[in-house]
Amino acid sequence: MTRDITIRAFRGELLSVARDPRDDPDAVRHEPDGLIVVEDGVVIARGAYADLAERYAAVPVEALPGLIVPGFVDAHVHYPQMDKIASHGEQLLDWLDRHIFPAEKAFADPAYAAAVAAAFLDELLRNGTTSALVYPTVHEHSVDVLFEAALARDMRIVSGKVLMDLGPEGLRDTLASGRAQSEALIRRWRGRGRLGYAVTPRFALTSTDAQLADAGALLAEHPDVLMHTHLAENLRECEAVAARFTQAIDYLDAYDRFGLVGKRSVFAHGIHLSDRACARLHESGAGIAVCPSSNLFLGSGCFHFGQADRHRLRLGLGTDIGAGTSFSLLHTAGLAYQAALAREDRLDPFRALYLATAGSAALLHIGERVGALEPGQEADFVVLDSAATPLLARRTQGAGLAERLFALQILGDDRAVARTYIMGQCAWARDS
Incomplete structure (x- = not known):
């Protein structure tokens, strides 16, 4: 894969858990309407869309329907x-x-x-x-x-x-x-x-x-x-x-x-x-x-x-x-x-x-590079589709975040992966 050196942004629901929540109840990071800004494959900003949109108004934004989690x-x-x-x-x-x-x-x-x-x-x-x-x-x-x-x-x-x-x-x-x-x-x-x-x-x-x-x-x-x-x-x-x-x-x-x-x-x-x-x-x-x-x-x-x-x-x-x-x-x-x-x-x-x-x-001693979608980390992430199967769609309709995530883990598999991104570029898409 050849990376182009550009700045791009991705808008959607963001979820990551950078530390073990058993030890740190604040480890879960969730932006229902979030923005990730990526330069040369690395995250340079992440937060609520409303907080970042004006600062990055000139950056092309790709809207991603689904739950965006780290790769x-x-x-x-x-x-x-x-x-x-x-x-x-x-x-x-x-x-x-x-x-x-x-x-x-x-x-x-x-x-x-x-x-x-x-x-x-x-x-x-x-x-x-x-x-x-x-x-x-x-x-x-x-x-x-x-x-x-x-x-x-x-x-x-x-x-x-x-x-x-x-x-x-x-x-x-x-x-x-x-x-x-x-x-x-x-x-x-x-x-x-x-x-x-x-x-x-x-x-x-x-x-x-x-x-x-x-x-x-x-x-x-x-x-x-x-x-x-x-x-x-x-x-x-x-x-x-x-x-x-x-x-x-x-x-x-x-x-x-x-x-x-x-x-x-x-x-x-x-x-x-x-x-x-x-x-x-x-x-x-x-x-x-x-x-x-x-x-x-x-x-x-x-x-x-x-x-x-x-x-x-x-x-x-x-x-x-x-x-x-x-x-x-x-x-x-x-x-x-x-x-x-x-x-x-x-x-x-x-x-x-x-x-x-x-x-x-x-x-694996690569935690500074990947795993949490934090600024400074490489932009590897996955878009999960909680309506990927009829049963998942039925089970997650109206569900809160924890319930949706749990249903994806119990009922989901490769079918729930809509897209996979490597260093900010789409490496696999279900609809391609």
Whole structure:
């Protein structure tokens, strides 16, 4: 996407949640008739239309019917798994062996990987997702083609070559190749566009102790990158980790002893955590990408929001495609509400929106750039249509803001996304 350097404005109903409303009741910002002014892709003013209209009278204004929210930020998703979404019959470890590892072997073909990467990013945009932390495969070029496609779309994408020297035949690297390829990718892509890098050991069971230690060393040498992996997703997985890492206190400690737990660490799932592990996560500044869709689909369990809140954990929201069954973070927010209620916690719809936007952005250390549509941030936003389906229209007619938002999260999905904007330019429109 090529940006033109102009000033433009967008008028409509604006809603964002820049901070966790659990901690700050004033975090919700809502302008029923608002104006966003964008220069060279960055928000330079936001407020009530009546307050800003005169100051920006010379700026062209595009009226956007619907609810304008920040672009969604997916804190954990696998692009190579999109064609295995809705694969039947297994929990995590068997599902990987039966469905996922065979599918990821096909990414040895760069052309195939490039085609999937392009389709994946287009699907994100169709669902209103403008930023994401993305798993590729063990293949170095799987990162290259994803980043190339993201540059073409001007999307904010963080990714990194999967490390797995204990992976299955045809889908493993070595200690030396994993380090060399990771360093080459960091050199090649650091500072380009809106991209970021993440050191990505697949999970504790697919890397030797030596590779996990080397991943920790790589993180120490590159303090600007993230660490991205899986944690305590499934009971059988947890048992297998305990059997292998007999000296570790718990699953988190199996990573901690290799230097992989820090303020830039993003752990997906975290369903089966001890209070000790939660305390350590808080102390370190690491956070959890909550993935309710995949947790339900694989029979893994429900995330414990109450436990996380007691320990004041940093949280974001992830679709976890392809164990997750929808690219829609709007729908995933609704599933997070249901997962919370299963443990007798009540997830407020504004907090759910926070987790899908500014919360995930903070978790990915991009919160200064995206997530809240505040002046100085990049103008990534989504226009939601609360009348996208007959049922949504009926349910939201005459409803207040909280009720409308909750209905969109429970009943909405990609159909509720009317338009997606990247840096102030329309990147996807339902009517185009």
